[in-house]
Amino acid sequence: MPTREEVEEVLRKVADPHTGLDIVSMGLVEDVKTDDDSVKVVIRPTNPFCPSALFIVEQVKAMLQHELGDDVDVDVKLVGHVLAESGEENEG
Structure with missing residues (x-):
């Protein structure tokens, strides 16, 4: 189990395409949960209209x-974005 x-170390490798900063340092990662062979991450963009x-x-x-690895179930949820709040929430 990771x-x-x-998980946060892996997330530091993901950069915001506009700033080049990693999403952890930018505060975009709202929550991380690990359980057995699953990972759940909640992403909240700084702007609800972030393209x-x-x-x-x-x-x-x-x-x-x-x-x-593929044996870990990954669930990524977007919150605080117009698409998430319109019912088109993106879950992985």
Whole structure:
């Protein structure tokens, strides 16, 4: 089972495409939970209209799957974004 610290270290490899800063340092990672062979991450963009929010969510999911392996179930949730609040919430 990956630890929260291991997951956060992987998330530091995901950069915001506009700033080049990692999403952990930017405060975009609202929550990380690990349980047996699963990881749940909640992403909250700094702007509810952020055009890159869905891209970041997909990058997070891909990076976690790549680094942790396919035997770990990865769930990435977007909150605080117009698409998330309109019922089109992106969950991995």
